Amino acid sequence: MDSKKKLMNLNLESKPMLLLFMTPLLFSACGQDNYKMEKQITQDLSYNHDLDNNDNFSPDDEWLVYDTRTEKGGIGANGKIEKINLKTGEKVVLYELKQNKAYGPGVGAVSYSHTNNEVVFIHGLLNCTLDKPYEQWRRTGVIIKDDQPGQPIFMDARDISFPFTVGALRGGTHRHEFSGDGKWIGYTYNDAIMKKLEDSTGLTHNLRTIGVSKKDHPVTVAESQDGENFSGEWFSALVVKVVPNPVPGSDEISRAAGDSWVGHSGYLNSDGATQRARAFIGSAIGKNGEQVDEVYIVDIPEDITIPGEAALEGTETNLPAPPKGTRQRRLTYTANNKYPGCEGIVRSSFGGSMLAYIAKDDHNIKQIFTISPWGGEAIQRTFHDSDVQGGIRWHPKEHRLVYVWQNSLVGLKIEDGKSTILTKPSQNPPKNPVWSHDGNKIAYNRMVSKNGNTPTMQIFVIKM
Structure with missing residues (x-):
């Protein structure tokens, strides 16, 4: 790759409100020698070991957790969560759901807590049948403690019977992620009541949005005989407002996804206090009526039990509403760019001062950009001559990224813009990279086959 001089704005975690200086930096050519030694951790080629772009390292970095889904069956047909030393x-x-069927219940998309020896994952409803299978709006979050395998703790309560229950949700939580301090879990969400309304009216109501659950606040629901309603150990609320038909040119959105926590436990606000937040991709409508995906952030209050403008628990015609104190903001405005739009999971640096995502440059090439949680101009961080393939993850303690480009893992130092190819390019690209808590290892998936058999997803690790 040609070397290019670029002006880069250096964001430092300790100076969140200051535009420090602009300095010319030489973006070095990607080094292609001294590839890291790849160690294959899983050896059984008869099934998949899917990291799923989650937080897979145990707090002590000795274990990796994964699900065993197949490409065809997905989460609904998968019945097992494993870990490997x-x-x-x-x-x-x-x-393990030993009697799991193709229609469910299904488990998958597992993440470790950063602080406790426990994992959280998607669990389809236990009453799944051929007529009522695993669906986006028919799933919940389950926690398993390492020392109590097979004993599910249902995180989010579910209540689809009117009147609904404050602190319970009504459908499906997905891609659960512990906050850095272990006190919260965030996720994407689809609502069974809105799906039912959509089916009965023919109008759009089944919108994906984002929710959070807070620890140590159990929610009791009168359990129904059909298994649709049940209690949960954490208090849950939706925190992002979505609407079926956003006003063109406004900041309204019809979909929220690609979300993750900002910082270890938030970012520093204008008062110097830590503000808890989730960053995400929101689907807005441009002035000419075209959809454009942009980076958003939502500030989350520490107390999510206080209603905001509408009912926390929702109504028969409306989604559960965000609690008082949530603040939803648009950060990027790419609608007027030559190639508009943002994509991927928005990933935050450890202190919360930089949010990384993928967008196209003026040459129609997907690159990595960062933006501050306070807004302002986005900064282009990569300058490749072909698309970044995804997999953005931050080092847990430094301003360094790893991502996938040209079927290799690539490391990038934000301060000097230097990138290094970490793994040798291969026909089957690495995917789902995740950094260990100590920053010394990166785990990832790669498809592996032997003797012409069907490839399966295996886990590899490199040391940094």
């Missing part, structure tokens, strides 16, 4: 290769089944 990086040193010994020992596998432990944390949870």
Whole structure:
């Protein structure tokens, strides 16, 4: 790749409100020597070991957790959550639905807590049948403690019977992610009541949005005989407002996804206090009526039990509403760019001062950009001559990124713009990279086949 001089704005975690200086930096050519040694951790080629772009390292970095879904069956047809020891290769089944069917219940998309030896994952409703299968609006979050395998703790309560219950949701939570301090879990969400309304009216109501659950606040729901309603150990609320038909040119959105926590426990606001937040991709409508996906952020109050403008629990015609104190803001405005739009999971640096995402440059090439949680101009961080493929993850303690480009893992130092190719390009690209808590290892998936058999997803690790 040609070297290019670029002016880059250096954001430092400790100076969130200051535009420090602009300095010319030489973006170095990607080094293609001294590839990291790749160690294949999983060896059983008979099934998949899917990291799923989640937080897979145990707090002590000794284990990796994953699901075993197939490409065809997906989460609904998968019945097992496992972990593997990086040193010994020992596998432990944390949870298994031995009678799982193709229609569900299904489990998958598992993440470790950063602070406790426990995992959270998607669990389809236990009453799944051929006529009522696993669906986006028929799933919940389940926690398993390492020392209590097979004993599910239902995180988010579910109540689809009017009148609904404050602190319970009504459908499906997905891609659960612990906050850095372990006190919260964030996720995307689809609502069963809105799906039912959409089916009965023919109008759009089943909109994807974002919710959070807070620890140590159980919610009791009168459990129904049909298994649709149940209690949960965490208090849950939706925090992002979506509408079916956003006003063109406004900041309204019809979809929210690609979300993650900002910082370890938030970012520094104008008062110097830590503000908890989630960053995400929101689907807005441009002035000419075209959809444009932009980066948004939502500030989340510490107390999510206080209603805002509408009912926390929702109504028969409206989604559950965000609690008082939530603040939803648009950060990027790419609608007027030559190639508008943003994509991927929005990933935050450890202190919360930079949010990384993928967008196209003026040459129609997908690059990595960052933007501050306070808004302002986005900064282009990569200058490749072909698309960044995805997989953006931050180092847990430094301003460094890893991502996938040209079927290789690539490391990028934000301060000097230097990038290094970490793994040798291969026919089957690395995917789902995740950094260990100590920053010394990166785990990822790659499809592997032997003797012409169907490839399966295996786990690899490199040391940094």
